[in-house]
Amino acid sequence: MIQHLSSQIEWDVCIIGGGATGLGAAVDASTRGLKTVLFEQHDFAKGTSSRSTKLVHGGVRYLQQGNIKLVMEALKERGLLLHNAPHLVKNQKFVVPHYKWWEGPFYGIGLKIYDWMAGELGLGPSQFLSKEQTLELAPTLDPRGLKGSIVYHDGQFDDARLAITIAQTAAQHQGVVLNYFPVTGLLKTKNKIAGVQVKDVFTGKTYEVKSKAVINATGIFTDAVMQMDDAHHKKLIAHSQGIHLVVDKEFLPGDTAIMIPKTDDGRVLFAVPWHNKIVLGTTDTPVSKPSLEPVPQAEEINFILSHIGRYLTKDPQLSDVRSMFAGLRPLVKGKTKKTAALSRDHLITIAGSGLITIMGGKWTTYRKMAEDVIDIAVEKNNLSKNPCVTKELKLSGHDQQPYPPTSTATTDIKKAIADEMCMTAEDFLSRRTRHLLLNARTAIEAAPLVAKTIAAEMNKDDNWINEQINDFTKLAKNYIPSPNLKHQPLN
Numbered sequence: 024m025i026q027h028l029s030s031q032i033e034w035d036v037c038i039i040g041g042g043a044t045g046l047g048a049a050v051d052a053s054t055r056g057l058k059t060v061l062f063e064q065h066d067f068a069k070g071t072s073s074r075s076t077k078l079v080h081g082g083v084r085y086l087q088q089g090n091i092k093l094v095m096e097a098l099k100e101r102g103l104l105l106h107n108a109p110h111l112v113k114n115q116k117f118v119v120p121h122y123k124w125w126e127g128p129f130y131g132i133g134l135k136i137y138d139w140m141a142g143e144l145g146l147g148p149s150q151f152l153s154k155e156q157t158l159e160l161a162p163t164l165d166p167r168g169l170k171g172s173i174v175y176h177d178g179q180f181d182d183a184r185l186a187i188t189i190a191q192t193a194a195q196h197q198g199v200v201l202n203y204f205p206v207t208g209l210l211k212t213k214n215k216i217a218g219v220q221v222k223d224v225f226t227g228k229t230y231e232v233k234s235k236a237v238i239n240a241t242g243i244f245t246d247a248v249m250q251m252d253d254a255h256h257k258k259l260i261a262h263s264q265g266i267h268l269v270v271d272k273e274f275l276p277g278d279t280a281i282m283i284p285k286t287d288d289g290r291v292l293f294a295v296p297w298h299n300k301i302v303l304g305t306t307d308t309p310v311s312k313p314s315l316e317p318v319p320q321a322e323e324i325n326f327i328l329s330h331i332g333r334y335l336t337k338d339p340q341l342s343d344v345r346s347m348f349a350g351l352r353p354l355v356k357g358k359t360k361k362t363a364a365l366s367r368d369h370l371i372t373i374a375g376s377g378l379i380t381i382m383g384g385k386w387t388t389y390r391k392m393a394e395d396v397i398d399i400a401v402e403k404n405n406l407s408k409n410p411c412v413t414k415e416l417k418l419s420g421h422d423q424q425p426y427p428p429t430s431t432a433t434t435d436i437k438k439a440i441a442d443e444m445c446m447t448a449e450d451f452l453s454r455r456t457r458h459l460l461l462n463a464r465t466a467i468e469a470a471p472l473v474a475k476t477i478a479a480e481m482n483k484d485d486n487w488i489n490e491q492i493n494d495f496t497k498l499a500k501n502y503i504p505s506p507n508l509k510h511q512p513l514n
């Protein structure tokens with residue numbers, strides 16, 4: 024990949040950011056035959072894209088808000104993703120329990136509309152269930168006051184694994200995708216964007232990379248890149264944190280997830296089986312600064328434990344939390360006059376310099392976002408006009424089984440290094456496998472073996488191994504609730 028970087032004089036499309044949005048754009052551009060390069064400052068999906076609730080969904084919540092267009096688009100994308108990446112996306116059954124008489128018909132009708140909107144791409148019809156049928160599917164649901172439930176279907180996926188798969192797909196189509204390559208500045212000719220300056224984190228070597236189109240797909244870091252373009256740029260992005268707690272399967276045995284459409288303070292709460300654990304979430308907490316390692320706050324942990332406890336027969340305690348992870352939503356706070364296309368929930372802007380920025384959206388709609396932004400890049404830069412082909416494009420590995428989510432087999436570590444650009448112990452334990460998110464304590468125990476195996480493959484010394492183990496252990500401690508924390512049940 025790095026050799027390709029030096030051999031290409033000018034690229035058609037250069038993408039900054041290797042999350043869902045940037046990687047999707049890289050696949051879209053490379054499969055249209057455009058010369059495409061992508062730079063990610065850390066590892067692929069290190070940002071928000073490895074920290075989602077793992078749902079491929081139309082968004083029942085958006086339906087409640089009456090955002091029909093957005094839901095229709097997301098449901099269509101859900102169907103396409105299930106078709107194109109069946110190794111990473113599956114049909115997930117949810118129960119929506121109801122405790123008041125009106126909730127059954129209210130949510131039931133809404134979910135019937137949701138089914139209808141999915142049309143041929145639907146994952147199964149929603150159904151009304153009695154109390155007994157509900158408890159058969161979700162035996163640990165609190166039976167007190169339970170009237171029944173509605174069952175509906177949505178998609179569930181492995182976000183970081185999908186990101187790696189998308190990166191591989193781009194590479195299979197001659198796209199160059201580089202992790203650990205931050206963009207440190209923008210190149211300009213007569214005030215027009217002409218490329219980027221990048222730095223190889225591991226060697227310190229810097230490169231000037233020329234490109235006809237430059238796309239800023241940096242999520243919560245959008246403003247920082249816009250400021251590289253225009254020092255007077257006014258910030259557009261606000262950050263909102265969402266956390267998840269991961270507990271053992273005993274809290275929700277079986278394959279059915281629970282969706283609570285409205286908690287006391289109006290949030291949606293999920294308990295979803297994932298890789299043989301249960302993911303509980305999420306929250307919505309404003310935070311002032313973007314961070315690649317946001318940390319769950321005590322109030323957020325307390326909120327999730329207290330609320331989910333109301334719906335389960337056994338209340339999860341702090342000591343039951345095997346791991347916890349936080350992600351930041353980039354929320355677009357201001358409107359800009361330079362808006363080129365205001366498309367559903369994502370926004371694409373073009374600066375005076377020609378820098379294209381794509382913001383917002385969600386994992387589920389990454390393909391459509393990519394199509395929209397590459398259409399604009401083609402149009403604005405007179406690139407060759409081959410049509411988008413990703414609707415039908417099967418993603419890399421679609422016919423293979425991914426390796427186990429907590430694997431520490433040395434063959435899998437070697438495979439991740441050889442085929443998936445895994446460079447550090449954290450890359451393997453957090454995003455090539457999902458060990459850190461599933462059980463932070465056992466992930467810490469696995470770190471020495473992972474670091475040693477990578478060192479042997481990549482010719483690193485003992486200092487490197489020790490550094491890797493220390494860095495990973497320090498990071499992973501933020502995925503375990505502090506022993507000083509006290510769970511304070513809400514009334």
Ligand SMILES: Cc1cc2nc3c(=O)[nH]c(=O)nc-3n(C[C@H](O)[C@H](O)[C@H](O)COP(=O)(O)OP(=O)(O)OC[C@H]3O[C@@H](n4cnc5c(N)ncnc54)[C@H](O)[C@@H]3O)c2cc1C
Nearest residue numbers: 040042043044064070071072076078206242265385386387
């Ligand atoms: C709590 C939570 C739950 C969610 N759950 C769901 C869900 O269940 N389903 C769903 O569809 N969506 C969900 N989402 C939304 C979804 O996760 C995001 O929309 C998506 O991951 C955003 O991807 P992105 O590529 O835009 O941003 P990111 O994933 O943050 O990627 C941006 C990348 O840019 C890189 N970068 C920044 N600056 C530079 C630079 N100078 N040089 C190079 N690289 C740089 C960063 O390192 C980062 O990796 C959720 C979001 C949150 C916060």
